[in-house]
Structures are given as structure tokens and as C-alpha cells.
Amino acid sequence: xxxxxxxxxxxxxxxxxxxxxxxxxxxxxxxxxxxxxxxxxxxxxxxxxxxxxxxxxxxxxxxxxxxxxxxxxxxxxxxxxxxxxxxxxxxxxxxxxxxxxxxxxxxxxxxxxxxxxxxxxxxxxxxxxxxxxxxxxxxxxxxxxxxxxxxxxxxxxxxxxxxxxxxxxxxxxxxxxxxxxxxxxxxxxxxxxxxxxxxxxxxxxxxxxxxxxxxxxxxxxxxxxxxxxxxxxxxxxxxxxxxxxxxxxxxxxxxxxxxxxxxxxxxxxxxxxxxxxxxxxxxxxxxxxxxxxxxxxxxxxxxxxxxxxxxxxxxxxxxxxxxxxxxxxxxxxxxxxxxxxxxxxxxxxxxxxxxxxxxxxxxxxxxxx
Numbered sequence: 363x364x365x366x367x368x369x370x371x372x373x374x375x376x377x378x379x380x381x382x383x384x385x386x387x388x389x390x391x392x393x394x395x396x397x398x399x400x401x402x403x404x405x406x407x408x409x410x411x412x413x414x415x416x417x418x419x420x421x422x423x424x425x426x427x428x429x430x431x432x433x434x435x436x437x438x439x440x441x442x443x444x445x446x447x448x449x450x451x452x453x454x455x456x457x458x459x460x461x462x463x464x465x466x467x468x469x470x471x472x473x474x475x476x477x478x479x480x481x482x483x484x485x486x487x488x489x490x491x492x493x494x495x496x497x498x499x500x501x502x503x504x505x506x507x508x509x510x511x512x513x514x515x516x517x518x519x520x521x522x523x524x525x526x527x528x529x530x531x532x533x534x535x536x537x538x539x540x541x542x543x544x545x546x547x548x549x550x551x552x553x554x555x556x557x558x559x560x561x562x563x564x565x566x567x568x569x570x571x572x573x574x575x576x577x578x579x580x581x582x583x584x585x586x587x588x589x590x591x592x593x594x595x596x597x598x599x600x601x602x603x604x605x606x607x608x609x610x611x612x613x614x615x616x617x618x619x620x621x622x623x624x625x626x627x628x629x630x631x632x633x634x635x636x637x638x639x640x641x642x643x644x645x646x647x648x649x650x651x652x653x654x655x656x657x658x659x660x661x662x663x664x665x666x667x668x669x670x671x672x673x674x675x676x677x678x679x680x681x682x683x684x685x686x687x688x689x690x691x692x693x694x695x696x697x698x699x700x701x702x703x704x705x706x707x708x709x710x711x712x713x714x715x716x717x718x719x720x721x722x723x724x725x726x727x728x729x730x731x
Contacts, residue, residue, distance in 0.1 A: 363726060363730055364721075365710075365714065365717040365718070365721070368717060368720070368730060369706055369710075369717075370405075370412075371404065371405065371726065371730045371731075373408065373703070373706045374405030374406075374407060374408025374409070374644060375405045376702050377405065377407040377408065377644055377699055378395070378399075378405045378406050378408075378640060380640065380695055380698055380699055380702075381406075381407065381629070381630075381631035381637050381639070381640040382395050382631055382632055382636075383636075383695070385632075385691065386632075390574075390575065390592065390632075391574065391631060391632040393587060393591045394573070394574070394575075394576065394584065394587070394588075394592075395630050396587065397584035397586075397588075397630075398584055398628045398629070398630040401583055401584060401628060402627070402628065403731060404731050406628065406637075407629055407637070407640035407641050407644045408644045408647075409627060410570055410627045410629055410641050410644070411641055411648055412644075412648065413568065413570075413626075414453075414570070414641075414645065415645065415648050415649070417524050417568055418453065418456075418457040418524050418525065419457065419524070420457060420458035421458060421459070421460060422457065422460065422523070422524040423461075423462055423522065423524065424453055424460070424524060424525050424526075424527065425461075425462050425464055425517075425525075425526040425562065425567075426446045426449060426461055426462070426463050426464070426526075426527045427463075427465065427503075427526065427528050427529070427531045427558060427559060427579065428442035428443055428446040428463065428469065428529045428530055428531050428555075429442060429443060429465035429466035429469040429530075429531060429532075429553060429555070430442060430466075430530055430531070430532050430542075430578075431468055431532075431548070431551040431552055432542065432674065432676070432678065433546065433548065435678050436468075437468060437672060437673070437674050438465075438466050438468040438469045438472070438672070438673055438674070439674055439675065439676060439685075440635075440665065440669065440674065440682075440685075441530050441574075441633055441634050441635050441675075441676065441684045442529050442530025442531065442634055442635065443465065443472055443473055443476065443668060444476060444635050444665060445529050445572070445634060445635030445637070445639065446465070446473070446529045446638065447476040447477050447480060447482075447498075447664065448656055448660075448661075448664060449461075449527070449529070449642055450477070450480075450482065450498045451477075451480040451481075451482055451656065452642040452645060452646070452654045452655070452656070453645075454482065454496060455651070455653060456645050456646075456649045456651065456654045458495075459524075460488070460491050460497070460498070460521070461498040462488045462491075462498065462499040462517075462521065462523070463498060463499065463500045463501065464501045464502075464503050464517065464555065464558060465500065465503065465555075466505075466552070466553045467502040467553070469500075469502075470500055470502050471671045471672060472667065472671040472673045473500045474500055475667040475668070475670070475671040476664045477500070478667075479664055479667045480656075480664065482496055482497065482498055483496055484497070484498055484499070484500050485497060485498075485499050485500070486500065487499055487501065488501070488517070488520045488521035489520055489521070492521075502553075503553040503554065503558065504553060504554060505550070505551070505552065505553050505554065507538070507554050507557075510554035510557035510558070513558070514557050514558040514561040514562075515561065517558060518558075518561060518565060522565065523562065523567055524567070524568075525567065525568050525569075525570060526559060526562040526563075526567050526568075526569050526570070527570040527571070527572070528555070528559055528570070528571045528573075528578065528579040528580045529571075529572045529634055529638050530572065530574070530578055530635070531556070531559075531578055532552040532556075532577065533556050533573075533577060533578050533579035533580065533581060533621025533622065533623050534549075534556055534621065534623070535600075535615070535617035535620060535621065535622055536617050537614075537616065537617040539600075539615040539617060540552045541594070541600050541602075541618075542577070543594075543619070545594030545599065545600040545601035545602075545618075545619055546600075546601050546602075547600065547601075547602045547615060556621070556622075556623045559580070559623060560623060568627070569625040569626045569627070570627045570629070571583065571627070571628050571629070572629045572630075572634050572637040572641070573621075573628075573629075573630060573631075573634055573637075574630065574631050574632060574633055574634045574637070575592065575619075576588035576595050576621065577619040577620065577621055578621055578634065579623050580621070580623060580624065580628060581621045581625075581628070581630075582620070582622050582623050582625075583624045583625050583628045584630075585620055585622075588620040589618060589620055592619075592620070594618055595618040595619050595620040597616065597617055598616050598617070598618065599619075600617060600618050600619055602614075602615040629641060632685075633684055633685045635685075635692075636695055639655075639695060639696055639699055640699060642654065642655050642656070642699075643699040643700065643702065643703050646700075646703050647703045647707070652700065652703055652704055655696075655699065655700045656700075657696065657697070657700060658693035658694075658696055658697050661689075661692055661693050661696045662682070662693055665682035665684065665689060666682045669681055669682045
């Protein structure tokens, strides 16, 4: 084992721990993380970052899909959109990549506003950014299941990505139905983004997924854990009949909220955007460039831009919050991740002898891949 291998393991674990900080205390993040960690065999954020560093080269396209619409407001939530645009910024800085954000129509205005706050130019198609620096595309995706495959094929024909990343994107269950966190059917409100995700997978595009409950695209990777331990996730446990009573839309769904679509590489977190931040921090470490990771001021500005452009937090408030967590905790998470990366770089030589002695005594022999 080398010093670098031990650092990757322990810094990666620190980033995962920050992603899975549990201020609410109800433990769902621990349930997800247990299964995801076993599936990946090493800390999740660092694992995904290493894979992206292998895959992405300058001018490569990367598709990022996101956007959950919430009832009863019929507006998109902040979680997912903020982390997606900040990840797009980091991929531009780290690799010179061409991010294409594919999202709900309700996300488009906010995505462009957040991109502007990040200093990134936004355009309406992958073709437009092909020869442009510091640019991303923002493309709305259909809610019509009959049209989804056609749009997916058009997008992939326009630009085949080196990777596709889902962040808090609605995932259909095995019956093709979409649900919210409390088991209500949301199929008519959600873009059919998993059709694009699955089409990219069939083309051999490596797939990454970030989620915080199990009803998001890619979380099928840990389906047995979801169905056993997550409320409303098991077969027959959703509340589609209740939804019909509320909306008048009848569904024959007998599934749970667990998404059917799997992924190659999974990150789970208390808040999906925190998983995105952990991934960004891990990339910043691997590329030895702290500026790839945004700071507290940009986090605050991105959250404010989202709220000012129609996004709502999990509870429906049009405030700069994510999943009910305000600026204080979101900026703190970002600061702690950023400082972990800074210290790991700064103390590499200073702490060298401690690494050597720790490795020599063998505690990590069977823990580090």
C-alpha cells in the first residue's frame, strides 16, 4: 500500500461521511450508503471521481440529467439542479468538457441563471457548444412517454457523451410509474429522463448516479436494500390509489417507489446535491486544483439564483435551501469538503512519516483496494 492509496481511501471516506451527515437523524442515508458502499467496494465519491478522470478528455461531452417536479406546487425542487450546474462548472475546469444538462422544462430558467452565477455560458443544444469554451447546454426533456425515445435518440445522435450522470432525477419503477418520497404517483409531472439514460447505457456510455432516497434514476443498483428498508419502496407499497383520490389520475401501479434503472457507479447522500459536491471535491483532489471545487460564496449565490428563478425546496418554500436545509449547513458542507482537499494536498509531505508508520502497522491492509 502507498501513501497515495491510503489518502484516497481516507479522504474519500471523509467526503462520503460529509455527504451522509444526518442532521434529521432518521437514518435513510445510512441505509442507502451501506448498500452502495458494498456495491462499489470503496468510498463512493472518490471511486466515481477516479472513473470520470479515466473517461473524460478535453472537448468530450458529458450528459447530466436532473429535475424533480413536486406536488402540489408543480414546480421543480432545488436539489439536483444546483449540484448539476456546479458539477458542470467543475467538469469544464477540470477537463475542458462540454456538459449538456438535460432536465425538466421547469428547470431551464434556473439552470441558466445558476450557470451565469458560475461564470458559465449556457446555450440550447449540444451542437452550439461544440467549439465554444466555458459553455454548457441546457436542454428540456419531454414528459410524454411516447416521444421520449425519439428525443433520446436525437440527443445521442447529436453528441455521444463520454459519460452520463444522473443527479436527483426521477426514476420510474418496474411498472414505468414515477413516485415522490411519500409514495404518491408523479408520472404525469415528471420528464421521462430515464429513457435517455437507458438509451445511453445501451450505447455503452458509462453511467453514474447520485440519489438520496431510492426513487431516483440509477438507484436500482441497490434495489434489494431499498425494497427491504426504505418506506414505500417495496412492491405494492406505493400510494397510487391515494394519488388518484387527490388528482383524479387513476393508475394501475402495483410497484413501490424504488427506481428500476441501475447504473455503473453510484453515490448516495443525505441530499443529492451533497453527493455532487463530494464528487466535485474528489475530482479537485485528483486533479490537484482546488479551484475545481466551488466555495461557500458561490454555493450561496447558486442557491439564491435557484430560488429567485422558480425553484422550491423540498417543503415548497421559494427560499435558498436544499431539501429543507438552509444556507448555513449547505455552505458549511462545501467549506468542510474544500478544506479536506486543501489539507490533504498541503500536508502530503509534512505528514509523510505518519503515513509510513501507519501503513507499516497494517490496520488498512484489508481495507484499501
